[in-house]
Amino acid sequence: MSSEKADAMSSGNPFGAADKLSTAAGEFTIHRLNKLQDEGLGDIATLPFSIRVLLESCLRNCDGFVVGEEDVRNIAGWSADAPKSVEIPFKPGRVVLQDFTGVPAVVDLAALREAMVRMGGDPKKINPLVPCDLVIDHSVQVDQFATPLALQFNVDKEFERNRERYEFLKWGQGAFKNFGVVPPATGIVHQVNLEYLASGVLTADGTAYPDSLVGTDSHTTMINGLGVVGWGVGGIEAEAVMLGQPIYMLLPEVVGFELSGELPEGATATDLVLTVTQMLRQHGVVGKFVEFFGPGLDHMSLPDRATIANMAPEYGATMGFFPVDAETLRYMERTGRPKEQRDLVERYYKEQGMFRTAESPTPRFSSTLRLDLGNVEPSMAGPKRPQDRIDLTAMKSQWEQDLQNTFGKSTPADDSTTTSMVDEGGHATEANAIAIADPGLEGVEVEYSDETFKLKHGAVVIAAITSCTNTSNPSVMLAAGLLARNALKRGLQRQPWVKSSLAPGSRVVTDYLEKAGLTPSLDELGFNLVGYGCTTCIGNSGPLPEPIAEAVQENDLVVSAVLSGNRNFEGRINQHIKANYLASPPLVVAYALAGTVDIDLTHDPIGKDQDGNDVYLKDIWPSQKEIADTVASALTPEMFEQQYGHATEGPEEWKQIDAPTGELYEWNADSTYVQEPPFFVDMPTDPPPIESIKGARCLVSVGDSTTTDHISPAGAIKKDSPAGLYLQENGVAPQDFNSYGSRRGNDRVMTRGTFANIRLRNLLAPGTEGGLTTYLPTGEQTSIYDASLKYKESGTPLVVLAGTEYGTGSSRDWAAKGTYLLGVRAVIAESFERIHRSNLVGMGVLPLQFREGESRDALDLDGTETFEIALDDELKPQQAVEVTAKKENGDEIHFVTTCRIDTPVEVEYYRNGGILHKVLRDLLKS
Structure with a gap:
């Protein structure tokens, strides 16, 4: 080994890629990607731009411990045709949260501090290590409309309903470092992120690197329109990132989407994104990156790009990425970003060979779709x-x-239809009678x-x-x-x-x-x-x-x-x-x-x-x-400068909130908004071994495309539901229920609201809609929550059976948390959406996938069976897991599923009972 190479390794720069870059914003260290091409590690110049951002993160963070040289080599050698099925660590530069998902994240951080004290550790270890911004945007409701008084009325109602939550968030703003809050009545998190929070290039300790993030909302991908890598994760994963953990992911496929032409008269960006969404859903991009390229980008505004990127969750991709180019810089100027920051972005991306132009070589893609914008219809x-x-x-x-x-x-029947609805005797048929x-x-x-x-x-x-x-x-x-x-x-x-x-x-x-x-x-x-x-x-x-x-x-x-x-x-x-x-x-x-x-x-x-x-x-x-x-x-740029110049101040109602102070939050036992969750109470210092799940009963059996809205609704709370009854028992009148989304800081409400969507159709309660099931030992039809309590009393573990695309929709951590607190130990589905699958693992719930050609119906499973799932402490990612379902008459159905714990680190999360349990144990040991 040369002395130069040895010095590079000892300085945390094993590939010798660190170099200096002078910009109008100052001089910074950067980690040059072309150094890897010079070393023969791969054709970096034709990697998808999005993969290059992952590569830079690993290169910059390579320490031989959390991020190793092999991680850098794996990404640099990315193959379009068949990416290695290897796990890579990604350390995002920051985290964004909205208040529906942000409140439970801060609740968990507060609970982790409590647990740290109980277990003899230092509560200050529970603190965000990367910048975190929470934008309060999900709590305003349309109570009044079509009147000039609507805005003030709705704001007043918002603060009246959510004061407890806002006091708690203000406490968090003071208690945690690196944690900022954008108050209510400012904007929507993704638009605020696009117009204000995102910088294009981040700097820390004299080093410049691409802006990147994860967010606790699936539409975090909107920022991909600005050339920023980022996607939605569950609040559980976001909290781990806050506490210094990488996101572990399989090296993704990248689908190229070529755009050409221009939108025709009468067509809008919305029409374009609905077309793109339909095409990509049909192509199949779940778990993949989508990267846009082609001459159409030269005529497309950045807001149009952001509109397309925003709906990545709807077409199922992890991201919908647009590389940084001249339009990125123009947008930053139009939105009032400082000249020095724009110069840093331009210089950095050009120096790294990551600045897209019309002459840029087309990256290598795993597959490619094409759309002429001129064919887009309203x-x-x-x-x-x-x-x-x-x-x-x-x-x-x-x-x-x-x-x-x-x-x-x-x-409404036309003449011919009416004739066909009359029988030979001239009498109206039943169908026609119904129509009338x-x-x-x-x-x-x-x-x-x-x-x-x-x-x-x-x-x-x-x-x-x-x-x-x-x-x-x-x-x-x-x-x-x-x-x-x-x-x-x-x-x-x-x-x-x-x-x-x-x-x-x-x-x-x-x-x-x-x-x-x-x-x-x-x-x-x-x-x-x-x-x-x-x-x-x-x-x-x-x-x-x-x-x-x-x-x-x-x-x-x-x-x-x-x-x-x-x-x-x-x-x-x-x-x-x-x-x-x-x-x-x-x-x-x-x-x-x-x-x-x-x-x-x-x-x-x-x-x-x-x-x-x-x-x-x-x-x-x-x-x-x-x-x-x-x-x-x-x-004008001045509009953005003026509005965002005081964005963190908030309205007068926010300024008047008197929040508690201190390192530990003082939980109020009477609160119906914020309670200490039970996740870390009585948690042992060491995790128990992984064991088989025996004697499990089915709590819920659902069809295809069951969304996180079905599993954990965000909207209205029915007064006769378990959550509604709980609130009334605690002195809350129905007109003050607020929504499930606003109550996410209280596990008592959210567990009762799990699977409580009014449109949920549970096959174990045929002919019904809503949160109902059959308590199998007695055949009694009851609420899902009440049935779970009875199963819990007898120590019976529970499973969920599902069809395809289980967990589609928002990155709703309570869809996993509530599932766990109901006593569900495993979900067996035909396929899972990305975020919900990882959330289940992050809560210690086992996701199992039926093998190709098999399903609940194909195996004749009606949900009344007793299930045994064969596991041991040697569990491996994506291994085969045998399940035995025993019918009431004694017949047994044996089938093999694929364990959708996808990476080695996810095995550790599952072993520990969840990602935050592992983080807490690691922090205690450190």
Whole structure:
């Protein structure tokens, strides 16, 4: 070994890649990737840009202990055709959290401090070691709407409902280092991250390196549009990163997505992302990176890129990555980033060969898809899944099919259909009788707000401009304002049954809508500002007006919501609404004018003007040039500098909160919001060995695409549910229940709310919806929570049986925590979504996957069996695990599953009973 090589290894620089870079922001150490190519470790110049970021992280952190030289070699030698099935460590530069997932993360940190003291350790060891930012954006609800008073009313209600949570977060801000809070009424976490928190290049101790992060929200991927590597993880994993642990992952495949051309007239970034989502879902990208390339990037704005990146969870990828290029720098300038920071970003990425240009060589990809942007059509997605795209031209016919096939309602019969529904004797058949009797076809008369109208199937009762996906994109937000202005000029108005709302992702949106002169038009159509936060997309749509809610419930109407969001799963948006459609902000306004999804907006008139003439959507839709000109004239860097210059101060209500202080949190036994969780109470110093699971019974058996919303709902708490009864027993009136999302700091509420989604269909309680099951020893039908208590009393372990895509949706750690606290020891599914699978392991719950061609139905498992799962202390990643299911008549079914504990470190997490248990034990030993 040369003396130069020996010196490099002893200095923590084993590949001799450390070098200096001078920038306008100062001189920094960087770790040059081309050094690895010079050493013959791989063709670095044609690696996907996203893989190069992982490589730099390992190169910079290579210490021979947590990150070894072999990790660097494995990534540098990445093979597009067949990436090595090896585990790599990734140390993100920072963590972002939102309050729904952030509160339980801080609760866990507070509980870890308590456990550390109980076990004789130093509580100060429980402290974030990387920068963490929590943005409070999920708690504002649309209580008032269509009034200039809506914003202040909703903010007042938000602070009234959430004061306990906010006191706790303010305590955390003072108690933990490296932990900052962006207060309520500022913006949505991902938009704040894109416009303010992200720096492009991070610096620490004189070293510069790519900005990277993990976040406790699946849509953290929005930041990929800025060339920043990051994705959503469960709160459990995020806490481990905060405490200095790497993210361990298998070296991923990277799917290249080539974009060419430009969007045609009438198409928006929303239509583009719904098209991309559909294509990638069909291709299959779960657990993979997607990286965008091609000439289309040269004409695509960064907000459009961020819109596509945002919906990576909807197409199933870990990331949807856009490399840093000239548009990245232009965006940083437009959003008021300092000149020195922009110079650092430009110099760093060019020096590292990571700056994309039109001349950059096309990276090597595992597979490739292509899309000509000129072929994108105006679209929507629904009624239950974001990947189910519908051409706007087909929306009416698709609605009629869904009304009948998805929601079990008859459709209005034309003459031929009526004839076919009459039998030979001239008598109406049963099907025709049902059609005639259905009040949703003729309409139910409703009186509301001094108007009388008929409410039918398909009525749009919520039209919401909401969600990080679109509110960060000036082109679609200003298009909505322009369409509103044009509609008013033609005398159109919102239909009276539509609950309309505007919830931007940052205060800058308000500034540019006002500068463009479009706020009055939106206000006049009822799209008044209701708050800065996720609102409708997360389930905080608020109650429907009582007369409308009563008409829907009493007549079983299938009404709809149209929202500019990214999620439309069952039971998520509003408990009274079964059909939910994702659409661009201007289409949200258009459907508020039409008042129904039972319309072909491309051919049918949307309404009539002052003279009684038909007005069509094309008559009021703004042109691409008009939108682009408005964006250019309405946005200035000064808006971003002004709004984010005091972003951490918050409104007056936040400033007045008096929070507790001290290293340890003083738990209040009477609190219904924040309680010390039981995870670390009575925890032994050393973990017990891994053993077989014997005598297990099935608690829940569900079909395909069971989402984390089904497992752990974020929305309304029913008053007759176990969680509702618990709150009432503790003196909380139903009007003060708030939501499951806001109660995530209290395990008593969340465990009772696990599998409590009103649309959950448990096959062990056939013919029902909601959190019900059958307690198998007696055959009694009861709540899932109450059944779990009975099983716990008898010491019976539990399992869940599931179909494909189990755990689709949000990165909801309580979907795993609640599962664990119900006593579930294993989930046996046909396939798992990435985040939920890792969360289950992170809570010590065993994920097992049926082998190809096998399933619950194929094996004739009805859930009434008793299960034995053969395990021992030599458990290996992805090993075969034998399961025996014993029928009530004594027959046995033997089948082999794949253990979806995917990496060696995950085995250790499982062995310890969870990732935080392992971290706590490691910190105690250190």
